[in-house]
Amino acid sequence: QQQxxxxxxxxxxxxxxxxxxxxxxxxxxxxxxxxxxxxxxxxPALLIAIRPDVSxxxxxxxTISFNKSAKQFSLHIMDSQPGDSATYFCAAxxxxxxxxxxxxxxxxxxx
Amino acid sequence: xxxxMQNPRHLVRRRGQEARLRCSPMKGHSHVYWYRQLxxxxxxxMVYLQKENxxxxxxxxxxxxxxxxxxxxxxxxxxxxxxxxxxxxxFCASQTMGGTDTQxxxxxxxxxxx
Numbered sequence: 001q002q003q004x005x006x007x008x009x010x011x012x013x014x015x016x017x018x019x020x021x022x023x024x025x026x027x028x029x030x031x032x033x034x035x036x037x038x039x040x041x042x043x044p045a046l047l048i049a050i051r052p053d054v055s056x057x058x059x060x061x062x063t064i065s066f067n068k069s070a071k072q073f074s075l076h077i078m079d080s081q082p083g084d085s086a087t088y089f090c091a092a093x094x095x096x097x098x099x100x101x102x103x104x105x106x107x108x109x110x111x
Numbered sequence: 112x113x114x115x116m117q118n119p120r121h122l123v124r125r126r127g128q129e130a131r132l133r134c135s136p137m138k139g140h141s142h143v144y145w146y147r148q149l150x151x152x153x154x155x156x157m158v159y160l161q162k163e164n165x166x167x168x169x170x171x172x173x174x175x176x177x178x179x180x181x182x183x184x185x186x187x188x189x190x191x192x193x194x195x196x197x198x199x200x201x202f203c204a205s206q207t208m209g210g211t212d213t214q215x216x217x218x219x220x221x222x223x224x225x
Contacts (some may be wrong), residue, residue, distance in 0.1 A: 006153075043202050043217050046214070049213075098144065098169075099154075
């Protein structure tokens, strides 16, 4: 019940394309859903986050879509760039405390 | 404003030795979390501390692992009698107030047990 399932494990997208990463959760007590971006050898960095009272949040080229009834949320990266190549983690927490991470998606954007 | 600092960045230990990992949170942050990341996997929560208090250690192995966050100085994650399975990247994250703000991650300590 504490798991966050993330897919796909890896993703290759052409430059300018849309990258889509999906996550699903079981615990309805989760109320904070952040996405983190991690480059090799670095710590994760918060990209964008959403709370379940909102169905969509957009920041620049990054959009989170949230479906509360399906217990699913996804990250869309519009106009994907080679610099977006990184590992992306979805996550969930209750009240912003200990965070449960998905297994990660390795994104590679081809130039 | 310096970010979260972790040291050492790389640590090599032989089986049976002790590993001490340090985390200095961002200025003004009094809450620290430790996570472990195995290769090709996501981060797994280990422990959540405030100054001088362990709030949640539900993710930490009962044996050999301990954590502290003293009133002065960095948070320490201590692994006694390390085994090869302890080889991983250990990240700490800090937060201004528990649960109310973004967790900012440090660069991690990569522990290798020979």
